[in-house]
Amino acid sequence: MTDPVYSVDGALVPASEARVRVDDRGFQYGDGAFETLRAYGGTPFEWSAHRERLARTCSRLGMPDAVPDDAHERVKATLAANDFDDAYLKICVTRGVQPGTLSPAPDVDPTVVVYAKPLPRGGVGSDPVWDEPARLRTVETRRPPDDVLPADGKTHNYLTAVLARVELRGTDADEALLRDASGAVACAATSNVFAVADGRLHTPSLDGPVLPGVTRSVVVDLAGEAGYPVTEGTYTPLDVREADEAFLTNSTWEVRPVAHVDGTAVGGGPVTRALADRLDERVEALY
Amino acid sequence: MTDPVYSVDGALVPASEARVRVDDRGFQYGDGAFETLRAYGGTPFEWSAHRERLARTCSRLGMPDAVPDDAHERVKATLAANDFDDAYLKICVTRGVQPGTLSPAPDVDPTVVVYAKPLPRGGVGSDPVWDEPARLRTVETRRPPDDVLPADGKTHNYLTAVLARVELRGTDADEALLRDASGAVACAATSNVFAVADGRLHTPSLDGPVLPGVTRSVVVDLAGEAGYPVTEGTYTPLDVREADEAFLTNSTWEVRPVAHVDGTAVGGGPVTRALADRLDERVEALY
Numbered sequence A, B: 001m002t003d004p005v006y007s008v009d010g011a012l013v014p015a016s017e018a019r020v021r022v023d024d025r026g027f028q029y030g031d032g033a034f035e036t037l038r039a040y041g042g043t044p045f046e047w048s049a050h051r052e053r054l055a056r057t058c059s060r061l062g063m064p065d066a067v068p069d070d071a072h073e074r075v076k077a078t079l080a081a082n083d084f085d086d087a088y089l090k091i092c093v094t095r096g097v098q099p100g101t102l103s104p105a106p107d108v109d110p111t112v113v114v115y116a117k118p119l120p121r122g123g124v125g126s127d128p129v130w131d132e133p134a135r136l137r138t139v140e141t142r143r144p145p146d147d148v149l150p151a152d153g154k155t156h157n158y159l160t161a162v163l164a165r166v167e168l169r170g171t172d173a174d175e176a177l178l179r180d181a182s183g184a185v186a187c188a189a190t191s192n193v194f195a196v197a198d199g200r201l202h203t204p205s206l207d208g209p210v211l212p213g214v215t216r217s218v219v220v221d222l223a224g225e226a227g228y229p230v231t232e233g234t235y236t237p238l239d240v241r242e243a244d245e246a247f248l249t250n251s252t253w254e255v256r257p258v259a260h261v262d263g264t265a266v267g268g269g270p271v272t273r274a275l276a277d278r279l280d281e282r283v284e285a286l287y
Helices: A023-029 A049-061 A071-082 A158-166 A214-226 A236-242 A270-284 B023-031 B049-062 B071-082 B159-164 B213-224 B237-241 B270-284
Strands: A004-010 A010-013 A018-019 A030-039 A086-092 A111-118 A134-142 A175-179 A187-188 A192-197 A200-204 A230-233 A245-250 A254-261 B003-008 B011-014 B019-021 B030-038 B087-094 B111-118 B134-144 B175-179 B185-188 B192-197 B202-204 B230-233 B245-250 B254-261
Touching: A004 B213, A010 A071, A018 A023, A023 A086, A023 B023, A023 B159, A030 A049, A049 A071, A049 A214, A049 B159, A071 A086, A071 A111, A071 B087, A071 B111, A134 A158, A134 A187, A134 A245, A158 A175, A175 A236, A187 A192, A187 A200, A187 A230, A187 A236, A187 B030, A192 A214, A192 A236, A192 B213, A200 A214, A200 A236, A214 A230, A214 A254, A230 B030, A236 A254, A236 B159, A245 A270, A254 A270, B003 B019, B003 B202, B011 B071, B011 B237, B019 B023, B023 B087, B049 B071, B049 B087, B049 B213, B071 B087, B071 B111, B134 B159, B134 B185, B134 B245, B159 B175, B185 B192, B185 B202, B185 B237, B192 B213, B213 B230, B213 B254, B237 B254, B254 B270
Parallel strands: A134 A175, A134 A254, A200 A230, B134 B175, B134 B254, B202 B230
Antiparallel strands: A004 A010, A004 A111, A018 B019, A030 A086, A086 A111, A175 A187, A192 A200, A192 A245, A245 A254, B003 B011, B003 B111, B030 B087, B087 B111, B175 B185, B192 B202, B192 B245, B245 B254
16 A cells, blocks of 8 residues: 555645654643544545534533634545545544643644545445454443543544453454443444344444444434334343344444354344445445 | 753654654554653652553553663663753653554554653752642542553543543632542542541552552652551542641652642641651652
């Protein structure tokens, strides 16, 4: 893969030369927000939803105006500089460099980075980005409660997900199922969890410390269109293991079936396929 | 203040030019460990304890060999390059740049940064680094449980402490008192908490998600030498408010009295002063 071009504070630079100061609070404290998204046919998918969540995360970090007005333009300029139509994109907004020590000053000069990598398109009749269905395993690492880290946004404090993945070493699993402090299923390391049981689609309620995934929201919407009733509730790993179907969602995977959970076969099925097909159709409309 | 010199992967560079790649996992995910320490008379104080905790944190992150063998030399070279005798020091070890996405590869080429800033010396008869006693306030942000983030080490996932400080905006407090999920006092945003009551020194037990502070450990040791009984227990903010004396410890503040807690006057006192004096004497021995 050739060196892609990133945007750092508006300047387009080769990825291998894209740097931030070690004094940046994003590096020192993980003091920043990010979004991961996809572009299809040169268009960032669900940009408004991602921008809204990015701004909300920044607000929760006490820097409500940190997302630059031209964020969308920077994303599109990065895509264009790489000549990418279909791509993985990430945008980061950190609190930048500030004088003093830990207490953040209200006046913020944010650091804004846009990453881009080529990613084969989804859409009707195409190959998915994942190689095979997910092998899920329940881990001991727990999803942070909302009073520890904002649960409704993505921050550079992403170590809990990393530690969950570290727990998978030596197992055959490739995605970690995280519970909240009460033992209820929250989400997977980088994805939301759905299960089909009793003729309904189930997914953990946002009342818990569950990331309100953009693809999660699109899938709930598509399920409504398709006439599948959706319950947002409280579930244990056993509920997922015993489901008729299970799948994961995130912006890069889209809809990814779950092969097994803690060694118990679950698999996708007709509902998973129907929702994946409907998502493909929505993506296809972008071309 | 002139631009100090930092060490980045062994190279000594001006702070304003010290950078890491935006692909560094330390920046993207806060996937790294750090230690903050002081140098007195050109000697990093309690280096062995800091190095041990740094290595333990890296182990908990699944990169047990990430701390370079020459870490002490890099710290001393940074001090020397700045011509600092008395200094604030910070050393960071991140998982560096890796191919792929979130799951960390076992093979690690860590990024190692040493920061240095001048800091007036402590020691006998000198001025403390803090301007005045701490004004402490109990916040709603909670200290992360150990199954969310390692409680016995310092990682670049430091946003909880930042958010605790953000909560102090608009109040007269300058340090945040954090409880754990059960409501027990854990520590302050960047310091350990001690209280004197019933003729004993009290501090939250490491059974909770409490950072095992290096200065905390030194102070417990000094209290033993001075004949003050120490209890490591479980406390509420009310216990701290009602104490005879209270103080905070960390590597830069050393022993810092608490003026008030949630508006209730507490203050230092004879035990706080005696322990601060003994710490001064221990530091003085380094010159």
